[in-house]
Amino acid sequence: MPVICAPEDFHVEDLYVDLRPTFDVSLYLKCEGFNFAGSIKLKAAASMIAEAEARGELTADSVIIESSSGNLGVALSMIAADKGYRFLCVTDTRCNFVTRQLMEAMGAQVHVVDEPHPTIGFLGARLDLVRELCAADDRYVWLNQHANPSNWMAHYRTTAPSIAKAFPELDVLFVGAGTTGTLMGCARYFRDQGLPVTVVAVDSVGSVTFGGPAGPRMIPGLGAGVRPQILDESYVDDVVHVPEIEAVRGVHRLAAAGFLFGGSTGTVISGAVDWLGRHRAGEPVTAVAISPDLGERYLDSLYKPGWIADVYGDQTLAPQRAEHTP
Structure with a gap:
């Protein structure tokens, strides 16, 4: 039974969701939103x-x-x-x-x-x-999270080792790219440990982090209008860019299965499913994606039909509605 005095002393490190029943793909989602701050x-x-x-x-x-x-x-x-x-x-x-x-x-x-x-x-x-x-x-x-090495060191010390312990045969790791702290910490850890893990960065369309053209982005979290200083692309094996509309569809597909996650999670899962379909279709694979937060803070945006229709169009969720109609 955990007993704490400081709120930062509690964090759930070992919770994963098997996404096969929802997305029909071999992918585990590491849930990082269960602490008093609500996110990774x-x-x-x-x-x-x-x-x-x-x-x-x-x-x-x-x-x-x-x-x-x-x-x-x-x-x-x-x-x-x-x-x-x-x-x-x-x-x-x-x-x-x-x-x-x-x-x-x-x-x-x-x-x-x-x-x-x-x-x-x-x-x-x-x-x-x-x-x-x-x-x-x-x-x-x-503190300057975009340039501060203590940002990625946090994940080098905690996030990556916990994934390695839970999945010693890990093949592919999908990490969303915001400040790239989580990405750099995990990628550096697996490289330094000599583990043969393919690290795939998942970014939003419209983000300049990996050299793409700048564009409008409405979902906070992933992506950047300024390239993070802590990013070292030599540690990244591949990059997937996900349109925001696919991130919205991803979180609603999860919500239809009873899991309420944030927009960054929708982006990461959409990118992971796409990458696995193109590179590992039909192959046995152990893959993990990292979920930064839960969905309650997005009820007035990602989970509000009027907001979605205004930003992305009336038909954004039509496939989800059709798929989950009894």
Whole structure:
């Protein structure tokens, strides 16, 4: 029976969903949303704050500042509340309203950027504001998840070893690419351990992370308008780009089976099913995909028919409706 004093001390590491009954493919989904922050970002948040503390950067006067589309902001809000730090999250209009409420409920200040940078989008505008605030006030401590090695080290120490232990015969690992912290931590671990695992990055269409053209993206989490500094493509074996409409269809297919996951999970699963169908069809394979969070925070977007119709069109979910009609 776990008994904890700090909310960041609890995380479910060994829960997997077998997706064969839902997607008819040999694929296991590692569920990272069962902790008090509700996402895999708790690991990166705890790692980056611990490293900042070890360097002596955080004092009683410090204000932690970070650019986040939502989940890291919630995790940092939780840890800051536990440790007595002030925290400012710089996000943008794509951040779910309930996510902003969660951060504010734990005492964080949330600044919403409502105008994207003309060439590098909302992320570029958020990063510009963070740099401006840090230059004007030395109390701000910017963790900078896009460049901070403590981000990927968190997954090198925890996520990847737990997958290796659960699946010693692992063939393929699918990891969504946002800041690329999870991707880099896992890819580096399997490479360093000499394990023959094919690591496939799953990105959103419209993301520039792997050199693709920038485009509009409405689902927070995966993808980026600015290439993350911690990314080293030499550790990545392949990349799949998934249109957001397929991510929406993916999460609704899961919801029809009773599993409510977030948009990044829909992206990763859609990319994994596509890749396995093209590269491993009919072959025995052990494959794992990583699910960053659950779906409750997306009820006003991904699971709201009006929002889906406005953004992606009335027929977006027609195949799902037809497939699951008794």
